[in-house]
Amino acid sequence: MSLTTVSDIAAQLELSGAQAAEPLGLRVGPVSVCILCEGPLRDVLADYFKEATDVVADPDITVHVVEGQALDPAPAWQDWAREPGKTGRKDAIHDLTDGRLIHKRRTGVTFLQSTDLLVAFGPVTENANQVVNFVNTQVLNNRQRAGWEICHAAAVSKGGRTLAIAGLSGGGKSTSILRMMDIPGMSFMTNDRLLVQADGLGAQGLGIPKHPRINPGTILGNDRLHDMLSAQRKAELRAMPADDLWQLEEKYDLFISDIYGAGRIEYAAPLTDFWVLNWQRDEEQVTMIEEVDLAARPDLLAAIMKSAGPFYQFPDGSFLRDTAAPDPEGYLAALRNVRVQEVTGRLDFDAIAYLGRELFDA
Structure with a gap:
């Protein structure tokens, strides 16, 4: 089976579970979003987006999120070039006639981006942060199309x-x-x-x-944030040379x-x-x-x-x-x-x- 259109992708994905789940509505300024997701991940997303949660009757954006599932045959992925100064393979794309698949190389999560259907699938539960980013990307896309x-x-x-x-x-x-x-x-x-x-x-x-998402140096430098780290981790970080601490990539939400x-x-x-x-x-x-x-x-x-x-x-x-x-x-x-x-x-x-x-x- 070819992977040429959004319909080709939709035919391989089982979306009924997500569509039957209780919708999670968000409002970000003038933009309204509906997330359709079942299982424990829905609770994770509801907690993450709690400050933006709202009842949405006619959303501007609807995002489907489904655990697992894969495409057969696998798309012919093409790496997306990273910004200057950044290395490693991160994103890959497969263009359709009416949409695009985006694949996260490191995690295996895949996204369908189109005007008619938005889906996150693959190991989404263990990579909830990438689902969060996908939802936020739709808000960004919506406003950029309006000239922002x-x-x-x-x-x-x-x-x-x-x-x-x-x-x-x-x-x-x-x-x-x-x-x-x-x-x-x-x-x-x-x-x-x-x-x-x-x-x-x-x-x-x-x-x-x-x-x-902040680094340990930010936490150590702000008394309000100290409880985000254990006493042992704070002691370890304070023992590090200042330059090493500044360069350390260890993110905390x-x-x-x-x-x-x-x-x-x-x-x-x-x-x-x-x-x-x-x-x-x-x-x-x-x-x-x-x-x-x-x-x-x-x-x-x-x-x-x-x-x-x-x-x-x-x-x-x-x-x-x-x-x-x-x-x-x-x-x-x-x-x-x-x-x-x-x-x-x-x-x-x-x-x-x-x-x-x-x-x-x-």
Whole structure:
């Protein structure tokens, strides 16, 4: 049997169990999502997305999630080229006449992306984080088709002011944004993906329901987070050289409501300020912030822009290619009414927290 159309794939997948399960409804700003999933994974997803859960009568997006199942014959996978500076095989694709299959090389989870049917299948229960990412990708796709730009940034909001933070590789945006959450009345918007669209004299920002995944260094540097690690692990990490701790890739999910309390998430808000972290750990100069013209700083713009990746399907049904690059002009237009500032000097999270308090107290 050939694997040429979405119908070919649907004919091999058993979706009735998911379709009979109690729907899990989400609302993220103007976007509504229905997740159809049975078994223990549904409970995991319900807990993960609890801050976005809502009753959805006529969803914009419906995602099917089914455990196991495989395609026969196996698709002729083609590796998706990774972004500069990243190595290893991660995603592979198989294009259909009216859709695309995306396969995670490391886990074996496969996704069907199309305008008519969205399915996650394979070992999904043991890889719930990839299902979470697939759901959030659909929110991103929905807004990008409506003209929004996707930024590689975290964001918080308070009192009509929203601050987004991007950074050059390893810049510490997650740690910085969590320090902002110590400000009374602050709401968390997003940790790694921010959608932006110009709106009259301002701009709108939209986050996605994905909790921060943070490194041990972030946990050790914030008293609020210490209980996320065992006493033994904290002792082991504190004994490590500073450079080794900074480079350590050991991710932990931080649930905002568990640490900061209920009602501290706001996915949609006007975007007013954007900081780009261009500081250095070994810099002697004190931390400084200065307004910049983003059109004259392609290096900073590059830190903000983010490829939509293999899941993005254009409004006409065609798919993004791995040779495509984000359009700088689209970002400049989206951010034209946002104050953009560059943070330079020494990497100092106490300093960034002070600057944040000044901004939101102004």
